[in-house]
Amino acid sequence: MWILSYGRVQFLDRHHLFIKFGSVNGRVTRSTDQNLxxxxxxxxxxxxxxxxxxxxxxxxxxxFEHYYDHFHANPQNSLHEKFISSNPNSVHALDQLRTIKSKASSPSQFVKKMMASLPYTCQSQSPSPYFDLSIFRYDEKLFSAIDRHRHCTEHPIKFISVRQPNVVKFKIKPGSDSGASDSRGKRISSLFHPFFPLALSIQQTNMQPTVVNVHFRR
Structure with a gap:
């Protein structure tokens, strides 16, 4: 017997709610990719x-693929909204999504993985132009416009020019500068300014102080 409870809710419009229901066990273990x-x-x-x-x-x-913007609370009438890359408005974002899909071990597991992040929380997508996929390429497993914790890497994250595919425009090195190479158990999140070349990276580790880095591009 399944015992379901609602996990997250978001507004689709003024009349409709998008609600996620999951098993109690799934909510506790947070293994959302595998649970029903x-x-x-x-x-x-x-x-x-x-x-x-x-x-x-x-x-x-x-x-989700064709009407992505309806699942996300993008800022309305914002000058910075044009920098938000999504499947409907960016061929680069759509190509990247389909490349990830083609590399997945199975279609059903890929769909579950993509659906695990729904519903999105309000104001969770950065409008920073550094995340515009028509300008820069970067590893979305390490950094993304979607605000959520990710596995930390000790290697700098490269932002590569789309127009000049072999040119690294800049790098961001999250985490501590202490020289420690063990990234196990470390989670990283980021906060980018909407238009200034300014970002924060926040590294959290169990039983360790939080590390906050300020990144500024000259």
Whole structure:
């Protein structure tokens, strides 16, 4: 018998909520890639469930791929919004997504992995031009416009010019400068200014002080 509870909720528009339901065990272990989960579109006016999807649903993934901006609370009427790369508005972002999909071990596991981050939290995507995939290429496993914790690396993260594929424009080295090479158990998150060449990287390690680095491009 499955015992489901809702995990996260977001507004799709003024009438509809996008709700994630998961098992109690899945919420505790946070193994969201492997556990069964469901997504519901709920109409607040009619109090009806409009649609219900499992987290392995190809139909839901197709909607996510083609209507990504509807799943994300992008800033409205912002001068910086044009720098946010998404599948519908950037051929570079779409190509990158499909490349990741082609390298996945199985289609169903890829879909589950992509759905694990839904629903997105409000204001979780940086509009910084450094994340614009038509300007720079970078390893999204290490850094991304989506604000979430990632595995820390001791190697500098390279931002490579799209127009000059072999030219490294700049590097960011998160974490401590103490010279320690063991990155196990370390998680990194970042916060980029919307338009100034300024960023913070925050490294968190179990039983260790938090390391905050300030990065500024001259």
């Amino acid at each position: 989960a469901f997504f519901a579109v709920y109409n607040m006016e009619t109090t009806e469930i409009v649609s219900l999807y499992q987290n392995s649903s190809e139909e839901l993934y197709s909607l």
